[in-house]
Amino acid sequence: MLDAGDVIDAKYIIDGVCSNAGGMGTVLFVTPRKNVLKFRVVLKYCKDTADEQLKRFRREVRLLASFKGNSKVVRIVDHNLDHDPPYFVMKYYDDGDLLKHAPTITQSLEAQEYVILQMIDCIQELHSRDEFHRDIKPQNFLLDGNQVVVSDFGLTTEIGSETGFTRSSVFWGTHGYIPPEFLTGGFKHADAAGDVFMLGKTIYVLLTQRDPLYLVGDDIPAPIFHIIERCCSIPKAQRYQSLAELRQSVVAAFDVLLGRAGGVGKVKQLLSAIDDRLEQDHQYTTQEVSQFVEQLALLDVRDKIKICFEIPQRFFAVIRQQPVIASLPGFLAVYDRLVESQDYSWSYAETIAKNMKTIFSGEDVPVPHKALALDLAIRAACYMNRFAAMDTCREMITSVDDETLGLQVASLVTKHNDTFVGSIEPSECRSDTIANALRVSRESEI
Numbered sequence: 001m002l003d004a005g006d007v008i009d010a011k012y013i014i015d016g017v018c019s020n021a022g023g024m025g026t027v028l029f030v031t032p033r034k035n036v037l038k039f040r041v042v043l044k045y046c047k048d049t050a051d052e053q054l055k056r057f058r059r060e061v062r063l064l065a066s067f068k069g070n071s072k073v074v075r076i077v078d079h080n081l082d083h084d085p086p087y088f089v090m091k092y093y094d095d096g097d098l099l100k101h102a103p104t105i106t107q108s109l110e111a112q113e114y115v116i117l118q119m120i121d122c123i124q125e126l127h128s129r130d131e132f133h134r135d136i137k138p139q140n141f142l143l144d145g146n147q148v149v150v151s152d153f154g155l156t157t158e159i160g161s162e163t164g165f166t167r168s169s170v171f172w173g174t175h176g177y178i179p180p181e182f183l184t185g186g187f188k189h190a191d192a193a194g195d196v197f198m199l200g201k202t203i204y205v206l207l208t209q210r211d212p213l214y215l216v217g218d219d220i221p222a223p224i225f226h227i228i229e230r231c232c233s234i235p236k237a238q239r240y241q242s243l244a245e246l247r248q249s250v251v252a253a254f255d256v257l258l259g260r261a262g263g264v265g266k267v268k269q270l271l272s273a274i275d276d277r278l279e280q281d282h283q284y285t286t287q288e289v290s291q292f293v294e295q296l297a298l299l300d301v302r303d304k305i306k307i308c309f310e311i312p313q314r315f316f317a318v319i320r321q322q323p324v325i326a327s328l329p330g331f332l333a334v335y336d337r338l339v340e341s342q343d344y345s346w347s348y349a350e351t352i353a354k355n356m357k358t359i360f361s362g363e364d365v366p367v368p369h370k371a372l373a374l375d376l377a378i379r380a381a382c383y384m385n386r387f388a389a390m391d392t393c394r395e396m397i398t399s400v401d402d403e404t405l406g407l408q409v410a411s412l413v414t415k416h417n418d419t420f421v422g423s424i425e426p427s428e429c430r431s432d433t434i435a436n437a438l439r440v441s442r443e444s445e446i
């Protein structure tokens with residue numbers, strides 16, 4: 001037990017306890033016996049004597065020390081890993097962590113953008129070295145005046161380390177922030193997607209001060225909530241694949257919210273570039289398509305709908321293909337807004353149905369997304385009472401010959417049974433599951 005007045009390693013006099021809340025470390029206020037510093041320092045030592053915890057602590061110190069001189073990482077001034085207990089000394093950040101400043105941050109869109117971008121830049125310092133934090137949360141970002149710095153590398157991966165977690169079943173982290181893959185072996189093999197997930201949760205907590213376990217969009221600007229939801233997608237493939245991509249979306253979102261250059265004009269430019277390339281070269285770039293969908297999702301609802309009317313039909317043949325299919329869920333979510341607005345002509349319902357049929361027939365399109373495309377087509381046809389659109393929906397339903405998709409479509413048949421869908425003859429269906437759903441629905445009406 002170390003008390004005030006004790007001397008550690010003949011170098012530091014203990015002034016008192018700063019924090020004892022950490023799982024494996026205690027933080028003490030100390031005064032150097034010799035070197036006079038221009039700032040206050042604290043000493044963190046490993047209070048847990050278990051071998052695994054000592055290895056983790058030493059790994060954390062090595063990593064922090066390797067970032068010496070980096071303004072985005074907490075500043076270490078000394079360390080001794082051979083001392084018993086091992087320790088390191090770092091600058092004390094009087095301004096505290098970001099959670100303490102959350103009420104102030106939420107008062108200004110400019111402050112929110114600044115802090116979010118600073119957090120991304122801090123974690124990028126790790127990713128640029130192919131290292132991942134694995135325990136991102138507001139408490140692990142400290143303020144040094146106007147500069148945000150990242151701290152607590154206790155769970156950070158270390159290239160070439162022999163002290164990593166050796167069992168794939170082991171996972172650590174903070175409840176509410178942990179990405180789902182960490183629970184099934186992904187913690188040991190962490191990547192950028194895990195840190196992106198935790199950054200999304202961190203942004204959510206900073207803006208709401210609510211439990212990160214459940215995401216609720218109340219009081220969060222729609223473009224920012226879109227970013228949070230994408231960061232925190234359960235499938236890794238649907239998250240931002242790099243911090244650079246996330247940063248670009250954050251800037252674009254605040255361009256919209258702050259009325260800066262960009263917004264609708266930028267989305268139209270992207271769409272025009274994609275369409276020109278498709279028409280002239282019969283090619284497209286993954287980056288342009290993904291960026292278009294992301295920028296489109298950040299617009300306000302009215303602008304989203306306006307842009308949707310300008311999307312050429314050939315784009316729908318692109319968005320259903322690999323590798324841009326990762327952008328399809330976000331695109332369908334935007335198209336849903338168009339359908340539900342009912343702010344289109346009765347004849348345009350047929351265009352919607354044809355566009356959704358293009359996606360529905362895509363070989364690479366996952367079953368749930370095919371079902372959503374069909375659902376959108378059915379709703380548009382019903383809202384506008386457009387018979388040609390209804391015929392397109394019938395063709396989609398009766399053409400299904402895969403029973404996995406058939407199960408999803410059968411649910412839609414039941415959902416829309418009181419519309420034209422209920423009049424489809426079971427004998428016209430290739431899927432037994434869909435045919436049976438139609439029969440059951442008819443029998444229930446007798």
